[in-house]
Amino acid sequence: MHSEHFTAVVTGAGGTIGTCISSHLAGLGYNLVIIDTHKNNLDALQSKIQREYPERQVLALTVNITSPQEVIQASRVVQNRFYGIDVLINNAGISPKLSNGMRIPALSIDDDEWDLVMETNLKSVFLMCKYFFDVLKRDKGKIVNIASMMGVTGSGVDTNQIFPYSVSAAHYSASKAGVINLTKSLAREFSESNVPVYAIAPGAVSGGMGKFDESFIKNLKEQIPSHQLGTPEEIVNTLNFLLTSGMSLTGQTLHVNHGWFMGG
Ligand SMILES: NC(=O)c1ccc[n+]([C@@H]2O[C@H](COP(=O)([O-])OP(=O)(O)OC[C@H]3O[C@@H](n4cnc5c(N)ncnc54)[C@H](O)[C@@H]3O)[C@@H](O)[C@H]2O)c1
Incomplete structure (x- = not known):
């Protein structure tokens, strides 16, 4: 199903999961549009992919x-450069923490920071879907949103005696709940154009936002049935599955969390 004429757009491509997704898609033969605010990480990823897969086209866009x-503006640049895109992966996100790396209690979340998290994690998904929709190929384009298990469970607390133990705060969890819900609405609306919209909800993934201190990881592993954190490669495996799923799974959120949370 993959051909070298396929093109994917990945937001947050400079981060841990985004880098893994981008490299994997390049390996499958996709041309890439990699988007991030972190220019150095984008440049490093672009060089790496072009070194490993010289025949791929890689367009790096520093976009907020x-x-x-x-x-x-980014959608115009992409439309001019490529015939159309096959996959849009909305992966960028932020999860603000206290300076010691722990969860911010809800009552201590700054009002401005609430807005920033909503805009970065939720509104951006809406904007990307809205302004890239016409660039997605009809009957071929697919959208995958990276949500979070916290978008279903709510945010964590500081004791692993109460589920879920997590450093994510209330604004992060609320934004990811929005991503899961937005995925359902867009899936219904875009079905007429044969464009499926899926979400992947990771639990705790090592690296990136999942760079936690030793004691936190120990407590976390005690809560997770497999006693393992997830890996970016596991997110990629789920993405692979979704990219072969057509319309059958549109609107669904797939949970990838080692048995930490099982359910809707
Ligand atoms: N790592 C985990 O444990 C975990 C768990 C559940 C969900 N997730 C989700 O997976 C996704 C990727 O997480 P990660 O661990 O790779 O994090 P990361 O911090 O390594 O990567 C996130 C990337 O998004 C980019 N970004 C942030 N704001 C942006 C903006 N306004 N415009 C463009 N780019 C922006 C950052 O520069 C960064 O490169 C996120 O949506 C996150 O919420 C991660």
Whole structure:
């Protein structure tokens, strides 16, 4: 099903999961549009992919995806460069923490930070879907949103006696709940165009946002039935499955969390 004429757009491509997704898609033969605010990471990823897969086209765009103007401009650049895109992966996100790395109690979340998390994690998904929709190939384009288990469970607390133990705060969890819900609405609306919209909800993935201190990881592993954190490669495996699923799974959120949370 994959051919070298396929093109994928990956947001947050400079981060841990985004880098893994981008490298994997390049290996499958996709041309890539990699988007992030972190220019150095984007440049490093672009060089790595072009070194490993010299025949791929890789367009690196430094874009703040919370800005409608920047997203519109990016969609124009992509439309001019590629015939159309096959996959849009909305992966960028932030999870603010206290300076010691722990969860911010809900009552201590700054009002401005609430807005920033909502704009980065949720509004950006809406903007990317809205302004890239016309660039997605009809009957071929697919959208995959990276949500979080916390979007279903709510955020964590500081004791692993109460599920879930997590450093994610209330604004992060609420934003990811929005991503899961938005996935359902867009899936219904985009079904007429044969464009499936899926979400992947990781639990705790090592690296990236999952760079935690030793004691936190120990407590976390005690709560997870497999006693393991997830890996970016496991997110990629789920992505692979979704990319072969057609319309049958549109609107679904797949949980990838080693048995930490099982359910809707
Ligand atoms: N790592 C985990 O444990 C975990 C668990 C559940 C869900 N997730 C989700 O997976 C996704 C990737 O997480 P990660 O662990 O790779 O994190 P990461 O911090 O390594 O990567 C996130 C990337 O998003 C980029 N980004 C942030 N704001 C942006 C903006 N306004 N415009 C463009 N780019 C922006 C960052 O620069 C960064 O490169 C996120 O949506 C996250 O919420 C991660």
